[in-house]
Amino acid sequence: MTALLPGLPPALPILGGGIALLMLCIAWHRSETRAILIALTTLVLAFASLWLPVLPWPGDPTGMLFVPDGWFTYIAALMLLSSAASVIMAWREAGTPADEFYLLLLLGTLGALVMAGSMDMVIFFLGLETLSLSLLGLIAYHRTQPTADEAAIKYLILAGLSSAILLFGLALSYADSGSLRFAAPSRSGSESPALPLAATALVLTGLFFKLSAVPFHTWLPDVMEGAPIPVASFIAVTSKIALFSALARYFAGADLLRPDAVGAELAIVAMLSMFGGNLLALGQVNLKRLLAGSSIAHVGYLLLALLSPGPFGMASAAFYLAAYAAATSGAFAAMRGASGLSDIGAWRGMFHRRPALALAMVVMLVSLAGIPPAIGFFAKTYIVIAGVSARRIVLLGALVASSIIGLYYYLNVVRAMMEPVPEVPRAVRGTTANAALITALAIVTVLAGLFPETLVRQTRSLLQPTPILHEAGLGPVAAHDMLYRE
Known part of the structure; x- marks a missing residue:
């Protein structure tokens, strides 16, 4: 699998394969037991694949779309475990029919992992929208509950607004730098210093909406109250981890x-x-x-x-x-x-x-x-x-x-x-x-x-979120070594 997809973490195609398999099973015959088994098996296999070697990217590392570094491995492990917890909570709670509920959970997890490992604006935005649309379906899944419809409508409006603001910021960043790298634009070499500042401000505003940071937080209590418990857990944990990871990678090359x-x-x-x-x-x-x-x-x-x-x-x-x-x-x-x-x-x-x-x-x-x-x-x-x-x-x-x-x-x-x-x-x-x-x-x-020592050693040994490589002054060989060292 990794030989055919250089530079791509194996967890992503494994999640995609699990989603396709679950769709086929739903089309053939519905069974909540089978759906939850497929979902958990997919998440476990994706978790185990995080430590598999990734085939190096052939050529200049600045052309990579994903960064399979230590930061991605750690964050992806947390998200996969959190999603597995949501799947277990959903057993006999998802509603009727339940099969599509687990399908949407896997789709949301796939979008979260794409966001966490993305090094490209387009790929990041695709992952973000995959997560957002999956959450919309999950929030409104209990059709008989009026609070679920209200929560889904609120999420739909604010998610669309924040995505538009974020996309506008990414467009300004591309207009300034001419690059699709997902990183905060530098103002040092810009012809108009206001343009990268505006781009960063708009991207931050969009991410703060998604993270529900104050003062962009008003939607979260209503949405979590109306959502089923497994979905509320998924919103509060998996999506928050993915969004903070993306924010950290966005500022990885900046002096904060x-x-x-x-x-x-x-x-x-x-x-x-x-x-x-x-x-x-x-x-x-x-x-x-x-x-x-x-x-x-x-x-x-x-x-x-x-x-x-x-x-x-x-x-x-x-x-x-x-x-x-x-x-x-x-x-x-x-x-x-x-x-x-x-x-x-x-x-x-x-x-x-x-x-x-x-x-x-x-x-x-x-x-x-x-x-x-x-x-x-x-x-x-x-x-x-x-x-x-x-x-x-x-x-x-x-x-x-x-x-x-x-x-x-x-x-x-x-x-x-x-x-x-x-x-x-x-x-x-x-x-x-x-x-x-x-x-x-x-x-x-x-x-x-x-006994926090083991986890402390694990976090201290992580590679920091990889910055944009050509701005970090790394040539192809040095950048390759940085990305793939153990």
């Missing part, structure tokens, strides 16, 4: 420590997202909306890591993405295990009804809050170290202050679960596969927090 308009915009959005996300979640009575606000705040924390280039910057971001993915997926899986209870009031007395499920939810919330011994504590500390090394004092103050706000609403859910109830209703249990998923994520969240 330089005081300019782009750095200031990123810093302002980071600070607004930290406070805005936590304040949004503060008054929520719905767990999905609470986790939406939490997701927005975590985007702000990740932007702080992005703005702290150096020995800890992107390594801390990679570690934080793993911690965020495990805890957020686990929280949604616990919600699914409670028969889809999303109202915080319905979780009152959960320690008396379902002590194991309540304990797992506590582990996830404690990790998201950054409380030891869960992995979220070390992840947030790692970002603080990166911020200190880059002297981001104001942003560090915002992180500490906003995290204190976050403690209230996370622990408020824990308090509700510990309240005694006079009458204990009959417990409703989820599927065995979902229970196994919750157990595995809870164990990983605790053990990785107690």
